[in-house]
Amino acid sequence: MKFRHLLSTMTILGTFAASSPALAQTVDVQHYWTSSSESKAMNTIADSFKQRGGKWIDSPSADFDAALAAATSRIAGGQPPSAILMTPSSALRDLASSGQLRDFDDLAAKGGWQKVMAPIVWDKLNVDGHLVALPVGVHAQNWVWYSKPVLEKLKISEPKTFDELFAAADKIKASGGIGIATGGEPWQQVGILYSAFLALGGPEYWNELIVKRSPEALKSPVLTQAFDIFRKVSTYADPASPGRSWNDTTNLVVTDKAGFQFMGDWARGEFLAAGKVAGKDFGCLLTPAEKPGYAILIDVFAFPVNTDDDRIKGQTLLADSIMEPAVQEKIAEVKGSVPSRTDVDTSKLDTCAQIGSKTLATPGAAVQAAYDALAGDLNGQVTDLAGQFWTDKSMTTQAAVESFSNILQSE
Amino acid sequence: MSSVSIRKIRKSFAGLIVLDSVDMEIAPGEFIVILGPSGCGKSTLLNVIAGLDDCDSGQIVIDAVDVSGLEPSQRGLAMVFQSYALFPAMTVRRNLSFGMEVAGTPKATIVQKVDWVAKLLQIEVLLDRKPSQLSGGQRQRVAIGRALVRSSSICLFDEPLSNLDAKLRAETRVELKQLHETLKSTMIYVTHDQIEAMTMADRVAVMHKGRVEQFAPPQSIYEKPASLFVAGFVGSPAMNLLEGSLDGAGRFLVGQRSVSSSTYPFEEPSTAGEAVLGIRCEDIDVVEPGSPDSIPAKLAFTELLGADALGWFDCLGKRMSVRLGVDAARSMRKEVGLRFDIAKASFFSASTERRL
Amino acid sequence: MTVVFFFGIVAVFFYGSILWTGYMSLTRSTLMPNYNFVGFDQYIKLFTNHRWLVSCLNMVIFGVLYIVGTLAFGTLLAVFADRRIRAESLFRTIFLYPLAVSLIVTGLSWRWVLDPVNGLQGLVRGMGWENFTFDWLTDPNRAIYTLVIAGIWHSAGLIMVIILAGLRGVDEDLWKAIRMEGIPLWRAYLQVIFPGMRPVVASCVVLLMSDVIRGYDLVIAMTKGGPGIATEMPAKFAVDYYFARVNLGLASAASIAMLVLSLLLLAPYFYSEFRRRT
């Protein structure tokens, strides 16, 4: 009968560890912001929350996948966290439609939140007509970053088209630098492909192609052009590119070893961390397009349904802290994103953030990034395809376009 | 048939002397048994002969050729091991042929030899089995077979029967002896079993603490042990030993008693001093107590051995064995006298422990 | 009783999980479980998925090279260490310590060593051999071999110790017989000693195979499946689909497929184990 003893010991140990002193307004936050700039951003929220009298339990994990794994496990195990940092992806929709998320319709109505958010942001946060996530900041994927000193030295002005961009890159390459710095992970590569779709086709086409996945859009020559540009970018890859992380890649631009990088605006955090100033040491532009789009990725908090009274109060308190304009502004400042509230004072933000805020506010410009718009599976398959096309030079554009169409039509 | 000379072999290991100047001349075709208790250096000696162990100094000469520097495989020897050391993953046939295969022997010769050995040892039906499918006795035969196919003129055996049961051991002993008669090769056989030594050997080398104590035909080892050690080690029951002293005038004094030593063929006449008398159980007569030249003894118990019996007597503070007829043993009285056949006895110097 | 308890735990956890996973693989579950039965759709999707097929092929390539390579290298080390060398325990410790290092750290370290710019290639070029090229890590056709190198690095020591133990267990008379027969050392090892150690080698293969099938950490730390999908593995496929790609159904199908696959690979071992012991 020894095992029964063992089991009961475990249970006792278990309950002992689980019962923390009951304090009013507690939140347990599952997130993946562990770098120094991310820590600062998270602390902005936490500080504001604590000032309001809340108790914060931090549950960080290294990356996105691990955080999601931990969060879903905890929900499945009946010990949901109070808040999960995530993106409005199919995972969010899944959680919401299976009734796992608390909605904030009442708070939103009271605070008039719908009015202070860009419509596309608001839409992304609502599932089945309920507000199930609160935004902490808006990132966009289709940015290009460049080193001011490199361009100035070679007397290149900021490119307005892909042709100018490639011409500039060639010049940098000829001078011994890296024209376009690219990293080696498939998600970095697919980002460039998506940026090309958006730049060449414009926001409406993007919505047809990625959001609605309409068969007509798949016939457009834009696909071929975009894959060609994607292939062209891949030819600038330096020998160390494969497998390189995005921030090591950004670092090449930071240290003036490379001219350009296609990367979302989280890259700005790297420049800022290295003490660089936007507009002076580095420049930024949205991928060159006639009609610039803005493929947004929103960092959001979702709030799993909690039953504990103290936890529920904590969630409410946390929601207030997140939506606080001063908090939103501060996060944008330390993290390189754009505030998700449109009523935030952006004058203190740097030039890049201002371009971002302006585009976000432009009607019709902002679109959902593919990561959020496509079901997890589809985005994954496109990512695999992009990675394959990038490394396997024998794969023809034709074949790539065909695979791409097949993937988008498979669901 | 080859001769083997072992000359002044010395070997020590970690400060311990394993072989202490061993000399041995082995004639062609002889069956030599090296006998001794464990740890006496007999296996090491065999390994040195085989070339499996290096010695510190000395020579191994085979047919007038010094082979000391040669590899085991180049010495023209064959060897059978205690654990048989069959190649585990090979069939019996390959076990027999592998060495020849490696040596590049022509195929036809290999086949022929394997057949010959298989027939000789009656292992034809086992040829396609693996060692793990054989019984102990069968493995033993295969191991011998593997040694024989090498058709070496010298064959070494390292306690090859110690893993067999008593009955099989007795049978194999006979077969080995017959095999030796048939093949007439020189055989050097290491064992701690004196029966094997007595029954098979032309000559026995008794080893003790790295030295050869005696190297002689089995019968003389039994009858005229060269040292106290040999006397105590060979023979069952062991030789009765009595400590006493020789007076140099034909008497051996033990405690308050004495026996005549005048019939003993001393190497040096009128030897005197501390000595040990060794006498076999069959060289003692039981007589009436008080008979001349007898020593009083008290019967402790008797052992019936079937053909004959052993009587154990307390005599001069020792327990001594005496071989008796079965009837005599049954009717033995308590108080008797023992009379020793001194002519067949052995005297050893108490100091050198050598035969006098 | 206690034994039954522990076997019970294993049964509940492992077989409960297998059953549950099997069930999930027949549903269209995405992030959260969904209990609507859809038949074998997920398996059809799985085996028409390019990445899955590449993953399986990669696992076979990696598995064969890793197992053969680790066995060969570990055995070689064991044989040499068995040659009565000086400082044997020092060498043994050096060969063994990678086992103490997690696969994540193993992967990262080798990634750093093999980095074409900052690692080995850069160093050799810096020493003057400008044309020296060792960029397997970034070559889609060769990246898988870098995983093999790191894997061997991690496990060769364990195999060495196991084989060494086997060698030390070899009957000394057998070695004597080999010398008497004049069998060259390489033949002795290949034809006499190793065939006699078959059970030991089989255990090694099973341990290594378990590494291959569960191989996730090493890939994650070293290549993240890249370049492209050149080094994707089935375990990574399953994990990616569980969470990042929010497709519990497909991930479950992948897990079940892997389990079936590994059982097929192990069948010979089990078979011989049964025959030997009963």
Added chain:
Amino acid sequence: MTQSLPGERSVFGPRAARLGLYAFLFASAAFFLLPLLLVISNSLKPMEEIRQGNLLALPVKPTFDAWLTAWKSACTGLECGGVRPGLWNSIKITVPAVVISTLAGALNGYALAQWKWRHANLIMLLVMVGLFIPYQAMLYPTVKILSSLSLFRTYGGIILVHVVYGLPYTTLLFRNFYVGVPEEISRAARMEGASFLRTFRSVILPLSTNILVVVAILQFTGIWNDYLLGLIFAGNDNLPMTVQLTNIVNNARGSASPNVNMAAAVITAIPTLIVYFLSGRYFVRGIAAGAVKG
């Protein structure tokens, strides 16, 4: 008795061959040491030297700054306390998990190897299946089982998970060991009237020191180096050191400082390295005692 060195003269008699042997051993040693030396050397570099690239260059101005950062001030989430807070948790989880899974594996292995169950082989086979399931694929159902035992995200729970995931491995190793132990030993004990457990504890375990050490070491490394199970099952108060390590090394969108990463990796690996260096001899002896004889 001297032991004859197997086939000594036949191949390595010539000095050249002996030299070749050592050349191979030294080359192998270099191969094995390279990553460790690289990681240690880079962890001692200041950031300026890291930025210059070449990872294989030796540090010019060695400094322990990165080690200090990794130990107590690198950010791992909201907190920036390095890997230090996890050390005690790691020990607290690893030690009991190793002890229980090792002893339970010994018990199971003994039961399978020495007790004539009707289907002992079949059971072993069923247990071994556990070796071939990627544990990541079992997270979900495991969560369900643990939460139904109310052990999810508790100290007891994480230990149970490690024990369960370790059992197939430990059972296999012990079984292969006990298959080689003569059955007479436990029969004799039973003749004396000892119960199963009593036999196991008083007779079998004392025979098993070597193999116990081996399995304990293997389990120690396995459990110490685990990250995902700790993250999901340990609960916030018990997160092991590896979670902090991974948070430092893997942060997705932050600036990279490889020297700190490497220092953190080394710090986290130190306990297992110590265990190996201290017990390496037993480890080898234990495996020699038949841990893996199949």
